[in-house]
Amino acid sequence: MTPETVLRLEDLHTTIDVRDGAVHPVDGVSLEVAPGEMLGLVGESGCGKTMTALSVLRLLPTGGRVAGGRIMLGQDDLTRMTERELRAVRGRRIGMVFQDPMTSLNPSIPIGRQVAEPLELHSRLSGAELRERARTMLDLVGIPHAGQRLDDYPHQLSGGMRQRVMIARALVCEPELLIADEPTTALDVTIQHQILELIDDLRARLRMAVILVTHDLGVVAGRADRVAVMYAGRIVEHTGTRSLFGNPRHPYTEALFAALPEHSAETGRKLYSIPGTPPDLREPPRGCRFAARCRYATVACRDYDPPLKADTSGHSYACFHPVGVPAPEVIQAVAARTASAEPEDGGAKDGAPLLSIEHLVKDFPVTRGLWRRAGTVSAVADVSFSVGSGETFGLVGESGCGKTTVGRLVAGLETRTAGRVTVGGVDPDTVRGKDSRRLRRDTHLMFQDPYASLDPRMRVGAIVAEPLVIHGVGTRAGRKRRVEELLAEVGLPSDAVERYPHEFSGGQRQRIGLARALALEPKLVIADEPVSALDVSVRAQVLNLMKDLQDRHGLTYVLISHDLSVVRYLSHRIGVMYLGKLVEIGRADDVYPHPRHPYTRGLIDTVPVADPWATRESGTAGVTGELPSALTPPSGCRFRTRCPRAQDRCATEEPPMRDMGPAGHQAACHFPLQAPDTPAGITTSGAGSAL
Template structure:
């Protein structure tokens, strides 16, 4: 007997959920072409530039000075100014082309839905207005708040950006705040109207590495908590690595590479990106070596490129690169690269990386016959008044307290520390540009201050200075040749033809054509101007040069070229340098010995290799951790963030006690730290025992041995 078929159990229908569509870009730049016109013709600053930033995304826009980064940021803000014009393209913000809006509507967007934080906080703030009034202004203008309502909102904003005493800061003028506090005030101003897009144009370039680390962390936290999108303009890939999810690399006004930050920084595809990553200083405890660098300068275009714009500087260039323009090649993931050889070059490093590691620069003599410069118990107090009238007496501000060290012949001594630590005061005292309040400075066995007072110009000739700001160091109305001729005249060189030949020879020595003698400073790039300043310092055939933040304002690629030049000149001419900087990574590539200065005192001193290995002074450890760098996988490296606090030079305890993350207690506030002496002349002024300091290698454990990045 047949049985009826049994019914099958019901099967629930399978629901296929379509992937959620990606949100539309908040900012979509398409085919943007920008040019500047002047008497000499037209300069194309951006050519067919395109990129997109989605809601909540922070994108880095990187490249050397002159690559077009700031021009694009100014075009988005409608701040190109006279001479600049957008020739073609679209700037879509929330789906609306900003270029098609009336001027009044574009102005209404700026400061409200689109805000900006610029590079130099001191020039961005009005020195004649209080900080509170400047932060309140956009709130009153864009949000129609009353002055009382705006004042209350200002206090909230300042607290949000990490300022501990908002009421005091609102009543302060810009000059009464530190650089980091000024930048926080600018960030508070930008956030006041709750914008959707933040334009950050080199917002940390003018800051110390420790302040920079705090500002970057603050920006990252605020972008995350407010759901902000941001365009972060920078020449420093190490900083971009800390805050950006994606990165777009510009060169000669063209986008040459784009993609996720981790991929671009760990496996760059375009040769230019490889060169930028290679030029970023790595902290090394091994022997000094040349930094990889990109030769030449950024291309300047007057029209559409006829070939690869990077070909003249590219070590991988072939005939095809020099004869055909390059198209942007995009993969399935949306990553793009403007190089037909990108696949063939995958995994190939910038060529100078390997050669630089194999060819360390010669070391200075280990035991010089006698120090060239001897500093003994140097003290400098500004603003002191020792009047016989008690009510007129002022103790003054202690800038340097009991500093002693030497600089050997042919030796490079690095001085590192934050702004206000006393570095520049020490450098000026070594050149008799400021008179010590106590202590002595001997130059080649002679009291420098006394001899200069007596009119000994030979000492002036033998000791020279290179400043940080390459543009401000040169007279804009004088040609390069005239600027370099002046020290030769002062040195007694009477023959004009001989001086002209000397100037030509000096320019050649620093890697510039002799024809540059007829150019004006504004016709040179920042790196070229700094080479001129170095050549001018060499004009009097000195023995000793103080480099006061000489590379701090330069792009990483230009910085590498200048550091290599200084090392070569030291080896060729036997020069001694006092190299002042806030960046300990830069010092590791050029200095034989390092002085770590805080609050006018030396907290650590020793050979570079020893200072960069544990045991670290807690302040040295913080400086090391603040250096922007790339881990092997392109991820963020660990760091120590220091709180804002004024040092206490000349006090009873340790100057660093108020900010020290490893403070022991009252002993640090009340007693001067003992000086521990380790191997090879390494000394650390700290209450923490050396053995305890040596147990911790949290920042750079890989530097314990001889291996380096």
């Protein structure tokens, strides 16, 4: 270990004692990180990333212990410290940003006190000084009006703001090392970009070492100096970021790259899905732990465990048969092996629309006390679009833009303020009695969090059968057969019927949600962020399953997501929402490569790209600034307060939706972006001045 090393793990082993044995989530991990350096730790869920991070802090779950190896923080071995000595390290020398800020922050304590708490424990500052330091930290991490927010509680903040509070709390003592465990999971792309920019800026300013734990390869590509890939408790590949992305050597790393949606979006081919599941870490296999899922595995791989060794360039990998093809060629080769015979048709389906939305409006009243009305939140403001039978319509935008509210209005879970929604030509609100119930069967909503939306006290069989029971479909024996058919169709084992939701992984719970959605054979499925919190390999499995089910049953999807790569891969058309308004709509292969609205361009520029060589166009920096309040939206164009092209006209005149090109590509902008084949100064279909 050099004097410049902040943290070094030497052959770290962590064990968790459980009822029927012992799990080994960290099995011989060796890593180091230097001042000002960011190390990315990537892999599937359950590979040991978070347990490695928690082992450093010795904050392991019940039954967990560091069973071997050393954790060197500078010249101090954390494995030899007492609990009292560790408390002097946590928060002061090592800061931790946990994955879910809502469950990590105390809901009963104001955020100012929570940010100041580490400083209160590790310094002699007084109450007024602690409050001022907390205000300074909140201001540093970009909390607007920081002094006024000190007495706010976590539930009063958005997800991005809560994550900023967690970062402020972790950095208030200016630690040597910051560990960020999935700091951007389930955040929309603009908030994700702001959080990552913040960590990058603070790392450079404080010369702080950072370990970034994530399953998002796009995040590490643009931020990390080095990347370690974990699988089944071990490091299987470790090198510089560009070396890893340019020439992955381990088959597992190669497979992770091949499963990225952006690599199949343009062709429409199925994503590569890593077969099988990770091994049981109570009894890990004798040989290579990836052998059972590896396309290159031989007998030697199953009998002998390959060591982690570095080649002449310092690129380390644990494999007897390393791959050595540059990443783009790897992706093409894997796609050729796994693709359907022909690419999917990327266009919208013909025929009358199944779903039609006309001038949809939803306002939520805001009250003070029990009855006093304080204002109105304009959640959905005059939105119109249609979705053809068998089509996937992607609805994208930042958190708070109104896309989930549109989904709930279509599903009948919210009452419209104004407008019309028809499914199959019939407005559900105009139908009463049995006819209404029968019509409601045609539409089903898949919720964002499958764990929160599944009753933890019900077995999976009862959860999937519940829609059948409510609508009185079939006999008890018939419903049982139907549940078994549905679970088999979504790839779940037969014994899932008698198990509870907590016994399944995130991807499996999403499959349960799909099975429940299909129980009544609906025509329309509204999928609200169906893969936002899933790692890359499980996400590929769920997306492929959704495509297969659509082809098999002729399903129509409204896909609500902030992940534009997922939307582009699965959708025929895309609608972009901002602060309750639809600002752009068109075919996916028109909108994504050639956006006409500045907001759409900003969203695309903000998306993390799994390419360390990627560069943005000159003058593009994504969407900046804070989302205005829907209580008092800006006059004229609602995006004008954040738009780099805004002019006086934008403040006084709301832009109408206008044609911007072929195949129904429309945008609501006075000064739209210029199409690549349109000469400067030439307008398109009356769209106004193309600056």
